[in-house]
Amino acid sequence: MTLPALDTIAGTWTIDAAHSAVSFAATHAMVTKVRGRFDDFSGAINVTDENQAQVDVVIQTASIDTRQDYRDNHLRSADFFDAEQFPTMEFHSTGISVKDDEEFTLHGDLTIKGVTKPVSIDVEVGGVHTDQNGALRAGFEGDLAISRKEWGLTWNVALESGGWLVSDKIKINLDISVVKDA
Template identity: 45%
Template sequence: MTKAKWAVDASHSSVDFSVKHMMIAKVKGSFQNFEASIEADPTDLTTADIEFKVDLASVDTKNTDRDNHLRSADFFDVENHPAMTFKSTSIVKTDDGEYDVTGDLTIRGTTKPETFKVVFEGQGKDPWGNEKVGFSAEGSINRSDYGLVWNAALETGGVLVGDQVKISLEIEAQKA
């Protein structure tokens, strides 16, 4: 297969995260609005160009007060930094259909290299003849690397919000 442009089908895709809360539990959330520019041969991602943009105001943790706090200057500061972006810089095949995708992740105006494990889940045609592909991606970032340093000390020791944020994506895309 040759390199082609792929449009993310947001209704069949997700961008999710989880972070430790009070050092004993995980809080999960997702971003409802995101877009991507993918130019790739889905059977060999090593030559792909991948760009991702997430609307940080679309954060959803199923708690309005927490979501508003995440949008505030304590965390994402969406008024000054409305988007989180990722642009691939290197893609290495690690196994059949599995890749390490490294790129520049930008949050709150800070850009750092991050690597995500990506799995090509397959391809096929939908009932209307549209060619579709699926990918899963997982990674972990340190939120304080991006200036997301707000926290509160706990009476029992430790902190309210963990530093490691696990990120998980499920992507279905249609050939453009």
């Protein structure tokens, strides 16, 4: 797949987790968003001389953080991510659809709890620049929405007034900074 902004820069680009974020939002009790993030993730983009790219990301499910310990422990349990049995979520790209020089859709396979499904991530290129330390750095922002039920994340509670405690639709936001390996 051709990757805008990196199409002439062959090599491996590693995610700089200190300057990146993997966050999400779910609707709680049908009225408000609960936001969270994963604090431990890694990945790389490998760009070939033929202007093709492979994106691979691994997220540690136990690193979930919603700023509430009880909820985080519940999300790590078998009711949701079952972090003990399934310690990682993974994304591996399968293709790209270029919109223009600054936007593309990244297609790939997302694996959660041992279930792999295709997803598409709308991505905006933040830029490619040399940073203050002389390293070549690129930035991307991506968004997607998934149905958590498709990955076996089905725990829920019916509300007396109708609806559900936790929405099925989960919005995921990726703010990713990558650095070209020397």
